[in-house]
């Protein structure tokens with residue numbers, strides 16, 4: 001047992017740091033660190049830079065162009081990227097659909113899709129949830145009917161997906177669709193890759209409580225999807241989906257990002273005053289910061305323990321990943337809540353353009369607005385983290401059933 | 407002891423309930439929040455007709471001689487209705503200050519106008535960097551001729567964009583004083599904005615604002631206890647508003663648990679959610695008790711007892727509101743985080759109440775400090 005980083009790991013960290021210093025565009029990191037709105041181009045540009053370095057997919061095996069890094073290296077990389085203000089590499093392509101394509105896709109699909117994920121050419125989104133099928137995903141109703149035709153066999157897809165993150169930018173969507181209504185619900189689901197430019201797809205925005213457009217409804221009306229876009233076997237989609245959910249959950253621990261936000265929280269608490277003293281000197285408030293820090297210290301090690309164990313066993317994360325999802329999301333929420341609380345009533349103003357990168361601040365509100373403006377919105381927005389990716393209640397059900405056998 | 411509302415109070419509650427159901431439904435409210443002024447002038451007129459703008463004032467000044475329990479009942483209904491109208495700034499804060507510290511001429515000039523819905527006010531008191539501390543005021547009042555000159559900056563002045571007049575706190579040689587100024591007086595600059603919950607506020611710069619001798623409310627240098635009382639009164643009102651919101655949130659959440667189906671059953675069948683809902687109801691009942699205590703004690707002439715009770719209530723209600731707000735969102739799943747449903751709007755308003763005039767920690771600290779004195 002040794003919780004210290006080895007010399008090799010430390011020099012790896014140094015290498016990542018140097019790379020970030022040299023290559024992370026300042027306009028992007030300013031947005032990330034300042035809590036500004038990111039554009040599609042910011043994500044894509046960063047993915048291209050990583051790809052040029054050979055670091056486009058840190059979780060992928062070398063055979064597919066990944067770095068083949070171990071769990072500790074990935075952790076160091078995530079932590080340094082977050083600290084430097086690199087945008088999150090969105091999980092939908094890299095961490096969700098790619099592992100499924102690698103594990104269950106055919107060689108043609110692997111050659112067609114994987115290179116375009118790693119170099120940032122294709123933007124992927126996830127089409128699982130439906131209005132009537134959230135936690136009970138297996139009840140999904142979007143139908144895909146197979147049609148044999150001289151122009152090429154295809155599926156005709158009809159139905160509605162919802163809560164689709166950033167689908168307004170997407171080139172492709174991976175969907176769970178119903179191909180059979182016989183037998184158990186889980187046995188009639190297939191995994192389809194659908195071109196977002198296909199006729200019959202309509203993306204309708206859902207505005208979230210912070211006023212941002214981050215999620216969408218996606219409607220399918222007689223959308224033709226070539227059978228070549230089916231992953232694995234028909235009616236086996238549920239197996240692939242469950243495999244994918246495990247991958248989604250590890251990413252969700254978000255240790256690196258939470259460390260950055262903790263730092264930011266401390267910075268603001270040093271700037272804001274209570275009773276004429278920096279707020280951080282207020283014992284009651286400081287204890288709250290300390291408490292979150294304890295949670296995060298524990299999670300960092302739990303995260304490493306879980307992902308290292310997986311690395312050794314060469315398998316997808318199991319039900320232990322639920323612990324990471326629950327704690328990771330709760331910590332993110334605690335941090336945004338404390339950041340908002342640090343501001344006191346200066347968190348009340350809602351400034352329309354404060355999330356724009358070129359917002360110049362406000363002369364009348366210079367004392368606080370610059371750092372205050374994005375923070376309440378973040379608190380509201382981050383309530384999502386205990387809901388999505390399998391709600392925390394569902395994660396606790398998984399722990400009770402899969403780990404505890406209740 | 408008597409925990410019952412009077413016939414009159416119940417009738418008023420009923421009137422307001424019907425008003426919100428009929429004339430101020432969620433969709434109308436959403437449109438109002440996005441409108442230029444951010445609230446409804448006709449609703450304000452209706453408030454005047456209902457008498458709620460006259461509630462806390464003496465009948466000699468067009469008032470209804472109401473007490474803080476009456477205000478509580480009104481605030482609870484405004485909470486349920488997610489009212490955007492600046493009732494607390496105009497009636498509770500500024501109305502309260504004029505009632506408590508104004509001279510007869512000021513009361514005659516101002517209170518009937520408030521009661522009639524013709525005059526809106528805002529209290530420009532808290533400043534950048536002052537956080538929640540009531541006595542940390544850097545704005546200055548310098549004697550000039552027979553009056554004063556005001557200079558300084560005020561932050562997050564609730565209701566300021568629609569206010570006809572402002573009550574400004576400023577420090578002179580002797581201490582804190584309050585001045586009534588025209589919102590459009592030369593030297594007054596407003597930076598108006600919506601707040602996170604859809605209401606309106608402004609930061610205000612005061613630069614060489616000249617005021618006459620008759621602008622002074624109360625005694626020169628003697629305003630601190632008056633302001634403290636007004637803030638206590640506003641906090642008691644906010645506690646009641648929060649309780650109204652929590653009750654409403656519990657109702658919509660319960661309804662959702664009964665109607666939303668997953669795994670072939672209403673999600674209310676899952677015990678994890680039943681217990682959560684039970685916790686929300688418990689928190690709301692406890693909060694209601696504390697809000698009631700605040701309402702009863704805020705009229706007390708014993709300033710220590712008054713402040714201590716309001717601090718206890720605000721701390722407790724804010725903690726309860728946090729639980730209820732967060733869990734109402736959680737139990738709605740994705741529907742809890744969309745702009746389209748009232749759930750998120752109730753949650754945001756509850757959150758902002760928690761940050762207005764002292765958060766839970768501030769009030770817990772204030773209460774906790776009184777244990778040393780006891």
Ligand SMILES: Cc1cc2nc3c(=O)[nH]c(=O)nc-3n(C[C@H](O)[C@H](O)[C@H](O)COP(=O)(O)OP(=O)(O)OC[C@H]3O[C@@H](n4cnc5c(N)ncnc54)[C@H](O)[C@@H]3O)c2cc1C
Pocket residue numbers: 125126127128129131133134135136162163164165166215384387388389390391392393394397666668669673676678679736737738739740741743
């Ligand atoms: C911001 C955001 C982004 C999202 N992005 C995507 C995306 O890109 N792609 C995608 O496919 N989906 C996405 N989702 C959907 C997300 O996965 C679902 O919201 C989630 O699965 C919950 O489903 P629901 O919203 O229908 O809530 P419901 O399933 O209706 O749940 C309502 C409440 O009931 C609880 N509950 C349900 N069943 C049980 C049970 N058996 N025991 C105890 N409690 C239970 C839930 O925990 C929740 O509190 C996103 C959601 C959000 C909020």
Ligand SMILES: Cc1cc2nc3c(=O)[nH]c(=O)nc-3n(C[C@H](O)[C@H](O)[C@H](O)COP(=O)(O)OP(=O)(O)OC[C@H]3O[C@@H](n4cnc5c(N)ncnc54)[C@H](O)[C@@H]3O)c2cc1C
Pocket residue numbers: none
């Ligand atoms: C100090 C003491 C004094 C007592 N005095 C008396 C007395 O004077 N007269 C008398 O008749 N009895 C008395 N009791 C017994 C008491 O009423 C029982 O202990 C109680 O009803 C719980 O029953 P149990 O101990 O069999 O636990 P169980 O019923 O077996 O419960 C075990 C655990 O499971 C939980 N649980 C059980 N059912 C559910 C459910 N449906 N949903 C969720 N959780 C559940 C319980 O909350 C508990 O945490 C006393 C007990 C104690 C400890």
